[in-house]
Each structure stands twice: as structure tokens, then as C-alpha cells.
Amino acid sequence: MIENHKIVVENLNLYYGKKKALNNVSIEIPSNKVTALIGPSGCGKSTFLRALNRMNDLIDGVKIEGKVLLDELDIYNKNIDVVELRKKVGMIFQKSNPFPKSIYENVAFGPKINGITDKKKLDEIVETSLLRSALWDEVKDDLNKNGLSLSGGQQQRLCIARALAVDPEILLMDEPASALDPISTTKVEDLIFELKKNYTIIIVTHNMQQAARVSDYTAFFYMGKLIEFGETNKIFTSPSNKQTEDYIRGRFG
Amino acid sequence: MMNNKFLGRSIVIMSALSTLLIIAALVYIILDIYSGGRNYLTWEFLTGNPKEGMTAGGIFPAIVGTVLLVLIMSVACVPIGTITAIYLNEYASKTSVFTKMIRFAVNTLSGVPAIVFGLFGLGFFIQFVGAGIDKSIYSDGQLHWGQPNLLWASLTMAFLTVPVVIVSVEESLKTVPNDLRAAGLALGATKWQTIRKIVVPNSLSGIMTGAILAIGRGAGEVAPILFTGVAYFLPHLPQKLTDQFMNLGYHIYVMATQSTDVEATKGIQYATAFILLMLTFSLSFVAMIIRYRFRKKLKA
Numbered sequence: 001m002i003e004n005h006k007i008v009v010e011n012l013n014l015y016y017g018k019k020k021a022l023n024n025v026s027i028e029i030p031s032n033k034v035t036a037l038i039g040p041s042g043c044g045k046s047t048f049l050r051a052l053n054r055m056n057d058l059i060d061g062v063k064i065e066g067k068v069l070l071d072e073l074d075i076y077n078k079n080i081d082v083v084e085l086r087k088k089v090g091m092i093f094q095k096s097n098p099f100p101k102s103i104y105e106n107v108a109f110g111p112k113i114n115g116i117t118d119k120k121k122l123d124e125i126v127e128t129s130l131l132r133s134a135l136w137d138e139v140k141d142d143l144n145k146n147g148l149s150l151s152g153g154q155q156q157r158l159c160i161a162r163a164l165a166v167d168p169e170i171l172l173m174d175e176p177a178s179a180l181d182p183i184s185t186t187k188v189e190d191l192i193f194e195l196k197k198n199y200t201i202i203i204v205t206h207n208m209q210q211a212a213r214v215s216d217y218t219a220f221f222y223m224g225k226l227i228e229f230g231e232t233n234k235i236f237t238s239p240s241n242k243q244t245e246d247y248i249r250g251r252f253g
Numbered sequence: 254m255m256n257n258k259f260l261g262r263s264i265v266i267m268s269a270l271s272t273l274l275i276i277a278a279l280v281y282i283i284l285d286i287y288s289g290g291r292n293y294l295t296w297e298f299l300t301g302n303p304k305e306g307m308t309a310g311g312i313f314p315a316i317v318g319t320v321l322l323v324l325i326m327s328v329a330c331v332p333i334g335t336i337t338a339i340y341l342n343e344y345a346s347k348t349s350v351f352t353k354m355i356r357f358a359v360n361t362l363s364g365v366p367a368i369v370f371g372l373f374g375l376g377f378f379i380q381f382v383g384a385g386i387d388k389s390i391y392s393d394g395q396l397h398w399g400q401p402n403l404l405w406a407s408l409t410m411a412f413l414t415v416p417v418v419i420v421s422v423e424e425s426l427k428t429v430p431n432d433l434r435a436a437g438l439a440l441g442a443t444k445w446q447t448i449r450k451i452v453v454p455n456s457l458s459g460i461m462t463g464a465i466l467a468i469g470r471g472a473g474e475v476a477p478i479l480f481t482g483v484a485y486f487l488p489h490l491p492q493k494l495t496d497q498f499m500n501l502g503y504h505i506y507v508m509a510t511q512s513t514d515v516e517a518t519k520g521i522q523y524a525t526a527f528i529l530l531m532l533t534f535s536l537s538f539v540a541m542i543i544r545y546r547f548r549k550k551l552k553a
Contacts, residue, residue: 053439060346087441097432099451110440113450159436166440 006031006170006200007052012066014044014051016059021047023224025066029217034192034201036215036232038208040247043221045204049172052202053089054082070170087114090163094175096155098147098162103130103139106147106158110166125165133161134191153184160191171195173203177210189214208248212236220244286530290523298524303486307508308517312525317490318403318498319532322478323471325407325494326414331464333411334418341419342426343448363416367476374409374481375401397495404494406482413477414467421466425459426452458547465540469533475502485511501529 007029014022022044029035037045047056054075056062068075075085087110098106107126116122126143130136135157139150147158156176163171173192177185192201192214205211211218211232218235220228220243228235228244239245301311337355345352384399391397429452437447453460475483484497485507491498505525508518 055435055439058435058438083441083443086439091435091439093432093435093439095432097430097436099433099436100455109437109442109450113440113442113446162436162440 004031005029006071007202008067008069008072010067010069012048012051012068013064014047014056015063017061021224022051025224025226027219027226027229029200029202031200032196032198033216034196034203034214035217035219036211037202037204037219037221038206038211038247039221039227041206044224045219045221046174048221049174049202049204052170052172053086053091055091057082087166088168089170089172090166090168092156092159092163092171092173092176094178096152096159096179098150098155098158100146100148102144103147103150103158104143107161107165109162114166126161129161129165130158132164132195133157134187134194135161151184153180153187156180156184156188157191160188160195164195168199170200170202173201175204175206178206185210208236208250220247222247283530286523286527290520290525290527293520293524294527298521299528302488303504306514307486307512307521308514309521312501312504312521312528314487314490315499315501315504315525316528318483319472319501319529321403321491321498322407322410322482322500323468325404326410326471327464327468329408329411330415330418330467331460334415334463334467335422335460337415338419338422338426339448339453342423343444343452359416359419362412363420365413367413367474368479370409370413370477371479371481373412374405374477378405378408379481400495401480401482401497402495403482403491403498406478406498409477409481410471410474413474414471417467417470418460418463421463422456422459425456425462428459429455458543461543462540465536465543469536469540472536473502473529473533475500475506478503501525501532505529 005028007027009025009027009029012022012025013020025044025048037049039045050056051064051068052070052075056064064076070085070088073080099109101109104126107129108122111122111125116125127136127140130139135154138154139145139158147155150158156179160171160176177188180188189210192203195201196216203211203215215232217230218232219226220235220239220241222243228239228241230240235244236248239248298311299316300313302313304310337359341352341355345355379399379401382398383405386398387396433451433455434447437451438444442450478500482497483500483503485499485503487497487499505522508522508525509515512518
């Protein structure tokens with residue numbers, strides 16, 4: 001691979017107490033591409049995703065070994081400010097989780113905690129973020145409406161806008177469309193396609209077609225190990241590993 | 254088969270009867286108190302001073318005293334209770350010995366008999382803190398803070414009501430979904446920013462409910478203020494924190510036991526009890542409405 005690597009993971013091991021959830025994972029994730037993480041439930045793909053913005057830190061008893069380099073900086077280094085890291089690495093959750101505030105306040109939350117108080121500047125960020133998440137046309141007249149009053153798909157795009165508003169470089173998506181109807185799913189997928197121009201996207205998905213549709217690269221996880229990683233075309237047409245092939249053909253998982 | 258059916262039915266009937274019994278007791282108490290005091294429930298009663306050895310006149314000073322008491326108490330117990338609840342629910346590790354000690358202390362505190370709080374207030378606030386202030390600041394040998402007053406009574410009451418606030422706030426913190434905390438943190442908010450901007454605004458109802466329940470409790474209790482600040486009769490309303498005050502609950506007690514003519518005060522006792530009941534009921538009612546409206550908002 002000749003592309004720039006946004007994230008380089010070296011020999012990552014992660015334990016929940018005594019249970020080993022990630023086993024010696026090494027991977028190089030390219031910039032401005034969509035990388036899909038696939039694998040059966042419990043294979044460690046979500047754990048891996050959460051290791052990239054240190055959300056696993058919130059769980060008691062997590063132990064991590066190995067390196068995660070973001071632009072060549074080790075994010076598990078003691079001198080790294082987790083708060084700054086998370087501003088760089090946005091996250092979209094499986095279940096849309098807008099704050100019980102207005103649409104405007106949802107999107108403005110991140111910029112506000114970053115100290116932006118100028119109303120004009122905030123308005124501008126809210127508009128750009130909503131435009132980028134393809135929600136602007138649907139909500140521009142109701143910015144004061146509660147975020148929870150939107151439909152499921154709109155809520156998820158609101159969460160994406162909220163993440164974009166802090167101007168991250170990477171977007172982590174944890175099954176962002178698994179709770180959405182087909183039309184909303186298509187909208188979110190189109191959006192991912194659009195967003196990769198400006199962001200490095202890593203998406204966990206259970207849906208093989210979705211992985212094949214939206215991603216440039218695919219990583220297959222099984223039992224805490226990275227089994228195979230490569231261009232999505234290749235993984236889906238001629239995987240080099242038997243387990244990958246079995247999973248993609250739907251023989252287990 | 255028949256037997257089971259019979260058993261099922263009798264349990265339904267028994268629980269319905271028990272419920273009815275409780276409602277009937279409440280209705281009876283309210284009606285009895287109302288009918289005993291209704292002839293005295295006038296505007297003058299609410300706004301006047303007691304007259305003629307409490308056999309006539311109003312209860313205004315007792316109402317003012319009770320309101321001041323619960324206000325000062327709230328200023329102390331609501332912030333302390335809220336901060337404790339935030340610590341317990343958001344920061345403390347669920348399994349640490351320290352957390353378990355705090356929980357044990359809170360539970361024990363809420364089980365301590367009210368009169369013990371009164372004695373504690375007398376010993377701690379008046380004889381220790383108050384007397385200490387008098388000795389170190391004033392040199393005139395007079396009692397300033399080392400005697401029962403509004404402040405010490407309110408603080409003693411705050412000890413009794415702080416567990417109410419802690420429990421209520423913690424319950425509402427628990428209803429804030431963890432998804433929202435994760436969302437805040439993932440946006441680069443610090444833990445404190447997440448708590449302040451997301452968790453606390455979503456549990457405001459719990460904080461307010463806690464405050465109102467504490468006020469309701471504080472308005473009704475007498476034992477904690479018995480030795481720490483309440484007075485039998487005062488010609489003036491309290492002007493400063495070192496003044497003593499009158500109180501609705503205590504007023505009923507003195508009319509019933511200390512009056513020279515208990516029979517003559519009976520109607521006023523009923524009327525005072527009715528006012529006290531209405532005060533605590535309406536506070537509970539407001540708490541209920543706040544909770545209901547807030548639940549609706551979270552679901553919207």
C-alpha cells in the first residue's frame with residue numbers, strides 16, 4: 001500500500017480484567033478512506049474502534065498494551081491529553097444519542113465547550129455541519145426544535161453533524177445504520193461516501209453489503225484477532241484467508 | 254384449580270382493602286382536622302399574631318418562622334446533597350471502601366431518630382461551635398452565637414434532610430442514559446463539562462424534587478429544633494440569624510401541652526395543623542408535577 005497512513009496500530013492487546021479482547025492487532029489505516037471493520041459479534045471490532053479514541057478508558061479494569069499511533073503520535077502516551085484526542089477523533093454511536101436539547105444546541109455543543117462564544121461563528125459552524133451531514137434542508141427552519149423530536153435517521157445525521165462541528169480528522173462509526181430503516185440507511189451511506197473526501201472514516205458494521213458498498217478497505221476480526229486486512233474489492237472477491245471467506249459467504253457469524 | 258382461583262381472588266380483594274384502608278385513614282385525618290379548625294381558618298388567622306394566651310388571634314409568626322427555617326435549611330442541604338450525589342454517582346468507584354462508607358453514613362443518617370438530631374445540634378452547634386465563636390470573637394462574656402437560634406436550628410434540620418436530597422438527586426442522575434455521557438466525552442468534553450452541561454441539566458427535576466421533599470420534611474419536623482432555636486412565643490418576627498423563631502409544628506405542641514387553657518386553643522390547634530398539612534401536601538404535589546413534566550420532556 002502506498003497511501004498515507006492516518007493510524008498505525010502496533011501489537012495492540014486489550015484486556016477486560018482477565019479476558020483478552022484484542023490479541024496482538026497490528027493495522028495501518030489509510031487517510032481519507034473508509035475502512036470497514038467486520039466480524040461476528042464479540043470478535044473485538046467495536047472494542048478496537050473504541051481503543052482509537054480511548055473510550056475504553058471509561059470501563060473499569062481495562063488494560064491496554066501496544067501502540068496506537070495517530071499521525072505518528074502514540075495516543076496511549078502519558079503526555080497525551082485524552083480530551084484533545086477525542087476532539088480529533090469523532091465518534092458516532094450505534095444508537096443515535098442526541099442531547100435532549102434543540103437541534104442548534106446539539107450541534108453547537110462541541111464548539112461551545114471549545115470556547116467559541118461568538119454567535120455568528122456558532123451559527124456558521126451549525127449551518128456547515130448540518131449541510132455536511134445532509135440534514136440542513138430538512139431542519140433549517142426548526143433549529144430550535146428538540147433533537148429528540150426528529151426521526152431515527154435524522155437523529156443519527158444530527159449526531160454526525162454534532163461530531164463534525166468540532167472539526168475532527170477521523171470519524172469512528174459504530175454500526176451507525178443498524179437501527180435505521182432502509183431509506184435512512186441509504187442516506188447515511190451516501191453521507192459516508194461524501195465525508196471521506198475530508199475525513200478518515202472507520203466503520204464497524206454487521207452488514208456485509210454495507211461494508212462492500214461504502215468501504216475502500218476492510219478488516220476482518222475474529223476472536224480478538226485481525227485475520228485479514230486489505231482492499232474491500234479483494235477481501236470480498238478473493239480473500240486469502242479461509243476464515244474470512246467463510247464469514248463473508250455467510251457460513252458462520 | 255378452584256383453590257388457586259379462590260386464593261388469587263382473595264389476594265386481589267385483600268390488597269384492594271388494604272389500599273382503601275390507607276386512603277380512608279388519610280381522608281379521615283384531613284376531614285377531622287378540617288372540621289375541627291374550619292371556623293378559625295380566616296385571613297386574619299393567617300396574617301395575625303397569637304393573642305390572649307394563644308386562645309385567639311393568628312399564627313403569622315409561626316408561618317414566617319417555618320418558612321425562614323426551611324429556606325435557610327435548603328441553602329445548606331440542597332447544594333451539599335446534590336454535590337454528594339454527583340460524587341457518588343459520577344465519580345466514586347462503585348466498589349471502593351470509601352464509597353461504601355459514604356453510603357453507609359447516608360443510610361444511617363436517614364435512620365437516626367429526629368430527637369437525636371436535636372440533641373446533636375444542641376451539643377455541636379450551640380455548645381461547641383456557637384460557644385467557640387463567642388469565646389474567640391466577642392470578649393464581653395455575653396451569649397451571641399452560643400444559644401439557640403434560627404441558624405443553628407436550620408443547620409440541624411439540614412442534617413436530617415440531606416439524605417432526602419442525596420437519594421432523590423442520585424435517582425435522577427441514574428435515569429440519565431450513559432449514551433449521553435459517552436456522547437459528551439466523545440465530543441472532547443471533559444468529565445466535569447459533561448456532568449455540568451449534560452448530566453445535571455437532565456437531572457434538574459431530581460434536584461428540585463429533592464429540595465421540595467426536603468422542605469416538606471423540614472417543615473413538619475419539630476424534634477430537631479426543640480433545643481436549637483424554636484421559641485414558645487415571640488412578640489417580634491426574627492430579624493437576624495441569631496434570633497429565635499416560632500414554628501407551626503411546635504406551635505401546635507405548645508398549645509396542646511403548655512397552654513393555660515388547652516380546651517380554648519383546640520380550634521386553633523386544628524386550624525394550625527390543617528395549614529401545616531396543606532403546606533406539606535402542596536409541596537409534595539409540586540414535586541410530583543415537576544417529575545411528571547420532566548419525564549414527558551425527556552421522552553419528547
